[in-house]
Amino acid sequence: MLAAIGVDSLQEIFDRQIPPAVRLGRALELPDGLGEADVYEHLRALAARNTSTEDELSFLGAGMYDHYVPALIDMLMERSEFLTPYTPYQPEISQGGLQVMFEYQTAICELTALPVSNASVYEGPSAVAAAGYLAKLHNQASRFVVSAGMHPHTIQTLRTTAHGYGMDVLEVPLRDGVTDPDAWARAIDGNTSAAIFAQPNFYGAVEDAAALSAAAKGAGNPVVIAQVDPIALGVLKAPGECGVDVAVGEGQPLGNRLDFGGPSFGFFAAREEYLRRMPGRIAGETVDVDGRRGFVLTLQTREQHIRREKATSNICTSQALNALAGVAYLTWLGRRGIVELGELLLARTHYARERLAGLPGVEKLHEQPVIREFALRLDGNVAAIRRRCAEQGVNPGVDVQALSGREEDRGVLLVAITERRSRADIDRLSDVLAAAVAAETDASVPA
Amino acid sequence: MLAAIGVDSLQEIFDRQIPPAVRLGRALELPDGLGEADVYEHLRALAARNTSTEDELSFLGAGMYDHYVPALIDMLMERSEFLTPYTPYQPEISQGGLQVMFEYQTAICELTALPVSNASVYEGPSAVAAAGYLAKLHNQASRFVVSAGMHPHTIQTLRTTAHGYGMDVLEVPLRDGVTDPDAWARAIDGNTSAAIFAQPNFYGAVEDAAALSAAAKGAGNPVVIAQVDPIALGVLKAPGECGVDVAVGEGQPLGNRLDFGGPSFGFFAAREEYLRRMPGRIAGETVDVDGRRGFVLTLQTREQHIRREKATSNICTSQALNALAGVAYLTWLGRRGIVELGELLLARTHYARERLAGLPGVEKLHEQPVIREFALRLDGNVAAIRRRCAEQGVNPGVDVQALSGREEDRGVLLVAITERRSRADIDRLSDVLAAAVAAETDASVPA
Amino acid sequence: MSPIDENHLHADPGIESHHPSSGANGSVPALVAAGVRASPLQLQAATTIFQKGAPGRRAFICPDVDVPVLDASEFLPERFRRSEGPRLPEVSEPEIVRHYVGISKRNFDLDSGFYPLGSCTMKHNPRLHERVAALPGHARLHPLQDPERAQGALELMWNLQGALSEISGLPHVSLQPSAGSHGELAGVLLTRAYHEDRGESRHKVLTPDTAHGTNPATVTMAGFEVVKVATNENGGVDIEDLRAKADTDVACLMLTNPNTLGLFDPNISQIAEIVHGVGATLYYDGANLNAVMGLSRPGDMGFDIVHFNLHKSFTQPHGGGGPGSGPIAVSDRVAPYLPVPVLTRREDGTFALDHDRPKSIGRLRGFHGNYGCFVRSYAYICSLGGDGLKDASEAAVLNANYLLARLRQHGVAEYLPLAYGDLCMHEFVLSGGPMKRELEIKTLDLAKRLLDFGFHPPTVYFPLLVEEALMVEPTETETKETLDAFADTIAAILREASDDPEIARGAPYSTPVRRLDEVLAAKQPVIRQALG
Amino acid sequence: MSPIDENHLHADPGIESHHPSSGANGSVPALVAAGVRASPLQLQAATTIFQKGAPGRRAFICPDVDVPVLDASEFLPERFRRSEGPRLPEVSEPEIVRHYVGISKRNFDLDSGFYPLGSCTMKHNPRLHERVAALPGHARLHPLQDPERAQGALELMWNLQGALSEISGLPHVSLQPSAGSHGELAGVLLTRAYHEDRGESRHKVLTPDTAHGTNPATVTMAGFEVVKVATNENGGVDIEDLRAKADTDVACLMLTNPNTLGLFDPNISQIAEIVHGVGATLYYDGANLNAVMGLSRPGDMGFDIVHFNLHKSFTQPHGGGGPGSGPIAVSDRVAPYLPVPVLTRREDGTFALDHDRPKSIGRLRGFHGNYGCFVRSYAYICSLGGDGLKDASEAAVLNANYLLARLRQHGVAEYLPLAYGDLCMHEFVLSGGPMKRELEIKTLDLAKRLLDFGFHPPTVYFPLLVEEALMVEPTETETKETLDAFADTIAAILREASDDPEIARGAPYSTPVRRLDEVLAAKQPVIRQALG
Numbered sequence A, B: 001m002l003a004a005i006g007v008d009s010l011q012e013i014f015d016r017q018i019p020p021a022v023r024l025g026r027a028l029e030l031p032d033g034l035g036e037a038d039v040y041e042h043l044r045a046l047a048a049r050n051t052s053t054e055d056e057l058s059f060l061g062a063g064m065y066d067h068y069v070p071a072l073i074d075m076l077m078e079r080s081e082f083l084t085p086y087t088p089y090q091p092e093i094s095q096g097g098l099q100v101m102f103e104y105q106t107a108i109c110e111l112t113a114l115p116v117s118n119a120s121v122y123e124g125p126s127a128v129a130a131a132g133y134l135a136k137l138h139n140q141a142s143r144f145v146v147s148a149g150m151h152p153h154t155i156q157t158l159r160t161t162a163h164g165y166g167m168d169v170l171e172v173p174l175r176d177g178v179t180d181p182d183a184w185a186r187a188i189d190g191n192t193s194a195a196i197f198a199q200p201n202f203y204g205a206v207e208d209a210a211a212l213s214a215a216a217k218g219a220g221n222p223v224v225i226a227q228v229d230p231i232a233l234g235v236l237k238a239p240g241e242c243g244v245d246v247a248v249g250e251g252q253p254l255g256n257r258l259d260f261g262g263p264s265f266g267f268f269a270a271r272e273e274y275l276r277r278m279p280g281r282i283a284g285e286t287v288d289v290d291g292r293r294g295f296v297l298t299l300q301t302r303e304q305h306i307r308r309e310k311a312t313s314n315i316c317t318s319q320a321l322n323a324l325a326g327v328a329y330l331t332w333l334g335r336r337g338i339v340e341l342g343e344l345l346l347a348r349t350h351y352a353r354e355r356l357a358g359l360p361g362v363e364k365l366h367e368q369p370v371i372r373e374f375a376l377r378l379d380g381n382v383a384a385i386r387r388r389c390a391e392q393g394v395n396p397g398v399d400v401q402a403l404s405g406r407e408e409d410r411g412v413l414l415v416a417i418t419e420r421r422s423r424a425d426i427d428r429l430s431d432v433l434a435a436a437v438a439a440e441t442d443a444s445v446p447a
Numbered sequence C, D: 001m002s003p004i005d006e007n008h009l010h011a012d013p014g015i016e017s018h019h020p021s022s023g024a025n026g027s028v029p030a031l032v033a034a035g036v037r038a039s040p041l042q043l044q045a046a047t048t049i050f051q052k053g054a055p056g057r058r059a060f061i062c063p064d065v066d067v068p069v070l071d072a073s074e075f076l077p078e079r080f081r082r083s084e085g086p087r088l089p090e091v092s093e094p095e096i097v098r099h100y101v102g103i104s105k106r107n108f109d110l111d112s113g114f115y116p117l118g119s120c121t122m123k124h125n126p127r128l129h130e131r132v133a134a135l136p137g138h139a140r141l142h143p144l145q146d147p148e149r150a151q152g153a154l155e156l157m158w159n160l161q162g163a164l165s166e167i168s169g170l171p172h173v174s175l176q177p178s179a180g181s182h183g184e185l186a187g188v189l190l191t192r193a194y195h196e197d198r199g200e201s202r203h204k205v206l207t208p209d210t211a212h213g214t215n216p217a218t219v220t221m222a223g224f225e226v227v228k229v230a231t232n233e234n235g236g237v238d239i240e241d242l243r244a245k246a247d248t249d250v251a252c253l254m255l256t257n258p259n260t261l262g263l264f265d266p267n268i269s270q271i272a273e274i275v276h277g278v279g280a281t282l283y284y285d286g287a288n289l290n291a292v293m294g295l296s297r298p299g300d301m302g303f304d305i306v307h308f309n310l311h312k313s314f315t316q317p318h319g320g321g322g323p324g325s326g327p328i329a330v331s332d333r334v335a336p337y338l339p340v341p342v343l344t345r346r347e348d349g350t351f352a353l354d355h356d357r358p359k360s361i362g363r364l365r366g367f368h369g370n371y372g373c374f375v376r377s378y379a380y381i382c383s384l385g386g387d388g389l390k391d392a393s394e395a396a397v398l399n400a401n402y403l404l405a406r407l408r409q410h411g412v413a414e415y416l417p418l419a420y421g422d423l424c425m426h427e428f429v430l431s432g433g434p435m436k437r438e439l440e441i442k443t444l445d446l447a448k449r450l451l452d453f454g455f456h457p458p459t460v461y462f463p464l465l466v467e468e469a470l471m472v473e474p475t476e477t478e479t480k481e482t483l484d485a486f487a488d489t490i491a492a493i494l495r496e497a498s499d500d501p502e503i504a505r506g507a508p509y510s511t512p513v514r515r516l517d518e519v520l521a522a523k524q525p526v527i528r529q530a531l532g
């Protein structure tokens, strides 16, 4: 090979290109390479030091949920044909991936009752930020108004990116567990670029989405953006039916593993008028020279590789494989299944909330309807109570203040229910939590 | 669908065919069906009640070994194209599976240095029985002479099947850990259909295969059959170089999981003259009508579906997928790797044997060379010693008497080494075993 | 990882040019003219892994020798050492992956299309089963682990035994046999032991002429003589012939019910009476169990011994020819002879393995049988439950009858009449005799032409007593749409043949290879890659 | 499981005949004439999952409602309820499997062949990585698990950060960004925070005209103005132009080195000096890191901020367009602004997440980043070790130069000259200008013709400043045989074009679909399946 290149040594190739001053004159200080079995053992040992949802009875949620991932999804994601290709730049040999995107877009449009969807963005919170950027491009107004009921990570992400292009972010507080409608209407005006809320909100409460949308439109002309939980959309009025312009969300609950937070995908759907400002890939239908139906990446003039500094987003690699899991999961659930699942979660979540709120030292944070998750206020130190539960193999949920850093969240526990948490599991949680709260109360009472 | 069939109900289809007397007039008494997540949980709970080689430091062997199975093998075995087809009856759409068989046969011929191989039989012990049946068909003589150094399961399996067609089985005892050469020569005569030994033998010892073969041929005209460990063949003189006629063995060490004993595969190789008496599928090369190279199942006139009662075996479904794992593993090891692995096992096994035999109350069962496994004699109750080790998370090996039921195996422990058991692991075994033997000795000494 | 090695680095670029190419991309296919569709798979010459790679390439990285190394002959005397190692391939991991992924694409499979292979029960293989079988507690469990520390596995086996017992209507189960024919061998050896224990030596076993080849082959291997029983005009056992042949030399009658014609023998009780009347046992080949689960039980029909094909009725994937699993269930009188060990449940609910069975026929293989298959089939039974299994059989029979009805349409039935019967159970057998005579294409041609349409053909030329037989088993996991498409395709091929039979005779055209010369393969067997 | 349902049972057989067919087998393809090879994939009309199935079919079996059910509106008032559920597909599990397995076969992928897509580093994806990522301790770990009970995950992240730091020569790492362009956004926002913290408001960011599209797009999104820097005749940054544009309004210069021409900029130290001289930061687009691992470090070249593409250099599989992961490494002066949380190691060796970083730019997404990708890339780094990473880069550069040499042969170089330079790093860019003029085929035609030979084409029409660009990146995991075959195929296509350019212009012929009408797709966008 060297002879063909016309050099005497491999070194010569580098010597002729990299100036000595910037050459690394030493070996990298990294451990020696290992054989496959040893790497496996090392990574297995690390995994063993994590307590997964397989190792305890977990009620953690707050954006990512321990739903069952059907085995066929693993199989599909591990097929070389889906796992290893790049973005489908050559459509003739990428019809599989492109058709998956097209089907995925169809499923997201159905879920959200909105007419257009892209083929995925990174994940939930950054999807909201991406929607905000769409609003900025759309109306060049100066402020985002967001409900304080959004996930703290979402608000933080939105602030980070909005700061880049000089946009203000104004938070509207909650009242009785949901976005305060008066404050919401007051906050929105002609300078509001987007009005953004979560459905259900971070504390599990179902917002009156239609009312929020209408109020926003009444108070100005913002793009109304909702961050929605996709599983809840089996029973919940769809964003498209509530006057929402752009619906985005975290796709993990749809057939994606927890993976300590990623990779998953963000979904992004909108009204028709926003189509040409959407970020990311969009697959579209067309025909080949022989008239066969086929799919291509379309409307690429929105994208960075064509439009460069004028692109609607800088996104390039997104989350195609995770979106495949998403559409395969929705297909697996099916038209009836998604409704049944929603009803099951409603019933179990209601049961769990009532049962736990009946314990001494435990009360509901709010009375709003909940679907898959709910917030409680505990009489005692949440971290300490959670530690006591953990000793019993139960993770009772998220310590909200630890996540949000907000003083008003002190004592708040967020409990998530999935189809994997049976009534018996909920009863066990109830017993363990009751004991933990009682013990913590005793411990904190000076003798 | 019923209208097309011309019946009024599904029931009618059965009523018209199954006499009432033999209809099951009730529901099956089985638990109700479960959703996928619940079945997963149930099977996971059962798995959790097994102590696997992932859960303890295990030196179990005696026919199946905890070698590392490379991840690419899982991927290949889970590909629909390999996992779900039937036996390749339609070669034009089964070239993948047929080529795998052809490559597998090539690899087995290379391993054994014998010119013909079939595409797999069930597993190790029944492979020996199948080889015995080949000998019976070949020479119609009346007796199998087998070394007592064969795996007890092998001898039992051979006896079970030989009894069916009225064949005697005569065991030749060991001397100094290997087949007694004098007894071997004495046992074999003109009525001996097959002379059968294991290499290495059940107690880990390397037999003088060439001498056993020559002695057998000298004393009669039996088919010489060796049951060989495939991993050991990286360093050990191959059966084909030792005068062996038929070499068979358990394929599990080649890229197959332990799976509590199956499925794995048995390999079966022989000299050319036995080709037309081989059991099972054989893939052969040919061309298609356009002259393209292709593969088919060949020499099918040996098989049950063509020859029925005159077939060389009744085998139909065998172990194609496991054989795929086998050839993929051998490919992964590669020409150099299989030798390196053999040398590593030799060195570690030697180290382990010397180290353990140096412990008080522990001695070598024999002084013969060993490759991957060795037998020790413990001063104390093996079951009790093993229990003590298990409490420390170490499984020191197989309690031979529990397996063989033979009185002379009392006190014998069989210790297997793989590339997954490092020197540090062996040192740990040594410490734990030393303590266990000492404790057992103390406990059994009357106070 | 990197396939670049010393040899390449310094090799003259020309030096390796004689090397066979590396997979899909390795060869420059003949350029095809514009507008002509080339099938890329056909353009790839089959190249084995032994023809790929280069000296020094590898995937496995051996752990360092971490113990003292002596003179090698200290470990193993020179005379026991191999002079030259086996000439295994020398390839990097990427090459291995591409090679096997590449050749996998030359396989048709159940996940890719309809596979109505009669007698094989090609039902969908749920992926859950692969997931649970791969759990380390199952997959990395050593077979000689102490039973006390393998209680989950033993419980699983116990539960599976119980389910198989309930489904078959026979009280005792052994999971040991490795596949159907291994189960047959076990069953016939049990029969031998049963008679021997009673001091009888019987030397004949009856099998109908419709029997699968493994039945007579098993009989011979178990040291018995095969006696064939005729089939009557309805496709069932010819009772008169049976009566004539059933004497006290007969050890056993082997039957499958429904039989290989897809027909349930209405005389089954009478048959059982005749066989039991002469003191013989009745053996049930369970390959066709998918027709009757929860509907009719072999034990209730009078069978003494049953084998199951977990890889058929209980959806263990076929793997291109295995693994399978062939458990057996038996009646009380045969139970004492079951293979060792026998799984038992102790008072305290724990499980143990009983080796102390003095009348046992012994072992049929190492360890406990194909446990990995048990896991999958047990998962299947848990998923479906009792009612689900019955639903599955009902749907299998419905699908078969619907497809049969569709194939009795004008344009098909004239050429491919149903061989026997009217309705069928889970499968049916057509005769290609009229087609051969009138359209001048054989069943083989029809089968090969089906390949061009993405269908796996039915089983062909079996059972032997049907001329140009075509044995169709759709299974319950196929949709009506698929059945319709298959029926339409058969009709279309027959129409095509009536225009021009050469098309079918030359088929297939679109497969990775076209019709292969099987005679050449058998005459000059090349069964391994020649190595340089 | 069974796709048979009530509806079907009683439906007239004709009723569903209007339903689209079920997958590979569902449609009766037009009968092809004998002797003509039809590509089976071309015969299948693309049918989406929404066009399959039938009412009532399903895969998911919902657990029973095991809690008291109230009046539904107790749970959720009617006005919040959806009137009609989403019209998701109604299909059984076997149909889902066949559908997606079927369409997967319409994809080309890295395990199936050579994929020299420039700038994308399509190196082999070892399967070990999928195995370890799937371990429940990683895959089922909730992101809000208490750090105390996720120490294995945090240690893995810590180790990965350390490795990336060592490889880049920059001391601080954040793993949070989701892909390369997300890393760019993080980096440019860091630059903004850095300047703002110093009381400066700079509004320009420089990018060379060879830059990847994400660079300028990012600049805009982060609220800066893009200023282009020219490329000199050697393919490097035009120093004079840079000097002219580098003023105190400039916040940052974004560069990749080697650049998108595959060339290492010999003036890199001088460039850094100029940029730092005006107080700006130097940003390293790490997409081309595969050329220099263990050989040269961005930190040592003077870069302040680097992003990595774990899905390129560190072999996280691309998944047909993600997931990826785009960690960043930064110098001390940029460190205070890193996204929260920052991973820290306590005295006792345990790990914690620090949210208390007052100067932080904040979060860029939820949770910790794409941890599943970290697992894979960390496994890769463990497998290769320091030396192995260097070997990988060396082999990548060797392979690129070898392939370049092979393409400079007679019959190719005349038509496809190297755009800039002489040697290259891990990739190189050819110009199809002469080919277009002399053979009358465009780079696009050459690319499409390659598809017929089982090769993925190189990146085309990028970088923009090269006429009819063809950007070739073979990576280190390809064999010499593959490179030779690719070079031979390019030569053969050019020869073919000199005989008849129409062939390439009409290509591809053998792919599941042929050239697609992209204009139509954009003009009348159909971006979802119309539902009945």
Ligand SMILES: Cc1ncc(COP(=O)(O)O)c(C=O)c1O
Pocket (backbone or CB within 6 Å): B315, B316, B317, C119, C120, C179, C180, C181, C182, C212, C214, C215, C256, C260, C285, C287, C288, C309, C324, C325, C326
């Ligand atoms: C009727 C019948 N009996 C027995 C067998 C043999 O079963 P196996 O292949 O599992 O050995 C088969 C397999 O095709 C069969 O169809």
Ligand SMILES: Cc1ncc(COP(=O)(O)O)c(C=O)c1O
Pocket (backbone or CB within 6 Å): A315, A316, A317, D119, D120, D179, D180, D181, D182, D212, D214, D215, D256, D260, D285, D287, D288, D309, D324, D325, D326
């Ligand atoms: C040079 C260069 N920069 C940046 C990117 C963007 O990376 P990502 O796709 O991970 O966002 C790419 C991806 O193709 C690239 O090639």
